[in-house]
Amino acid sequence: MGWVDADAHVVESPLTWDYLTPSERKFRPQLFKPEDDDQKAHWVIDGKIRGLFRFTFSKEDLDKKSAQIGREMSTTMATRDLADVAARIQHMDELGIDIQILYTSIFLDQVTERPDTEVALCGSYNRWMADVWKQSKGRLRWMACLPLLSMPDALDQLEFAKENGGCGVFMRPLEGARQISDPYFFPMYEQAEKLNFCIGLHQSNGSAAAVDMMINPDGSRDFFNQYRIFNVGAMFRIINCGIPQKFPKLRFGFIETAASWVPWVIY
């Protein structure tokens, strides 16, 4: 046994989309780099900027930020985007971590409303993760990003994830126009329960409309209102809608939302 980092991330790169099948290459996301910001690049999907941006901080940027705020956050691009899996594992060893659970970055925001685009991008992401898992010799486990706009494809990719180092399903507290208590998701919950897969509700938002509505007046991000608060509501909803009674062996996790609010919700 050893320490498990219950919330770690990958930062997607062009390598992520090398796993698209030949017929899906038309969906390949492109990167747009702003002229005035060297710390991020944006994904262009279906001709629009979609999904969470790609963090492109240098290690030097992060060294300075870590020193300023008193929290260690310094990583290299190659360990973040897993261009160098061995370097990631070495860093985990330095941190005393045995296993990391990998969550996405791009899918923390909605990437598309088109089922065919989502099936292609999720499939590529999940195949990339399977490869990373093999390279890591099991020390990097991962949360499947399923194309929930197409339930049959989601169930297929769930099976693939189970066979290839996945350990759960990443979900967002709002999935498009649906709440996580929507019976639409029950076939996936049923299958996840059978496969002993958990549901990781990471701080995120699958509704572009809700994210846009809650943006700050100056256009800057408001992580609390755009993302975090929806996870708080999701815990209430899961319990209140009786999801644990319907799926008694299915585990739900609330990830990167801190925990101080939990007694407030429960009481």
Place this chain on the structure above:
Amino acid sequence: MPNDLLERCGIFVTCQIGDDVPYLIKSCMGENTLMIGTDYGHADSSTELDALTTLKDGGGISAEQHRKIVEDNPRVFYGLN
């Protein structure tokens, strides 16, 4: 309200260093539902690469409680056992 409601519902939560973890354990959360992560790869208010060590050294919890948060509970939640 049963004090093991989260455990009965199969609900787990990652805490952060700023949380009052001893209070959370004594409240409705108990010892068997908390986990912790580093947010490795990002650089925002949740990111702390030393989180698992910092919790051990300064979290105000026992060694056994720390072991549950960084080993036992995530292995149960993620089905790693």
